[in-house]
Amino acid sequence: MNDQDLFPIEPDALERLHARLEVSAAEARLLDVAYRIIDTPVGQLLLAATDRGLLRVAFEREGFDEVLQTLATRVSPRILHSPSRLDQATSQFEEYFAGRLHHFDLPLDHRLSSxxxxxxxxxxxxxxxxxxxxxxxxxxxxxxxxxxxxxxxxxxxxxxxxxxxxxxxxxxxxxxxxxxxxxxxxxxxxxxxxxxxx
Known part of the structure; x- marks a missing residue:
């Protein structure tokens, strides 16, 4: 018997706790890289952003864990799954793949290239x-x-x-x-x- 058997946690409760963690981390300036994974016609994409803008778009074939590890090494280990921070980017990807958006209008963080x-x-x-x-x-x-x-x-x-x-x-x-x-x-x-x- 494990702790979950003794103290079952509702999925909604976990989501609420995670949302609170996102807000608390942002308010305490402990979140340097936010990320989320979206479904698209070309497969899942990982989107990662900093306060400067969208930092990384990765295809599933690149290995999301490897991409996040690289971001932790090159940018900051303070990374958190924070979907709400990427709502604007997600919306533009949806519009693009629906054929309604021809040019992305997002702030970009180009620090991974030089x-x-x-x-x-x-x-x-x-x-x-x-x-x-x-x-x-x-x-x-x-x-x-x-x-x-x-x-x-x-x-x-x-x-x-x-x-x-x-x-x-x-x-x-x-x-x-x-x-x-x-x-x-x-x-x-x-x-x-x-x-x-x-």
Missing amino acids: GFRQKVQQYLPRIDYGHTLSYRQVAEQVGSPNATRAVGTACATNPLPVVVPCHRVLRSDGHLGGYIGGLEAKSALLTLEGAGSR
């Missing part, structure tokens, strides 16, 4: 919904025409996929290239946006 990678990632939202560019074209747009491979690396390490639309960058021959969420997810996002691919 240098050329960050420069490329900050350029990517300029690629319009429903359009694509090649890795070479992006390299030219950011002023480094010989950095095609580095653009590919910046896209592959993008900590904010979907919001920072690295899925809109294709190989010069029109084929998909790689994608952190897998080629099926990349193809689905392009199809949703009406961009198509070969």
Whole structure:
């Protein structure tokens, strides 16, 4: 016999306790990274945010536990499942996947990237919904025409996929290239946006 057998806890009571923990942690400034997991047409996504803005969007195939461990190491160990802190982001993802939102309007925390990678990632939202560019074209747009491979690396390490639309960058021959969420997810996002691919 364990404690739960002796003192059964109603699921609603646990939810209320967790909600109180969220509020208390935020008020005491003990919460540095809030996260939640949402269901989408491309599978579950983990969203994580700081006071600065959305910090990380992760596909399930990346391993949510590994992603959270990396955030604990690189940003802060004060991480809490805090869905309400990500209501605005969740709402925009829902609108995007319903085809009603063409541009995310969220504050972003770019601290997980730096240098050329960050420069490329900050350029990517300029690629319009429903359009694509090649890795070479992006390299030219950011002023480094010989950095095609580095653009590919910046896209592959993008900590904010979907919001920072690295899925809109294709190989010069029109084929998909790689994608952190897998080629099926990349193809689905392009199809949703009406961009198509070969």
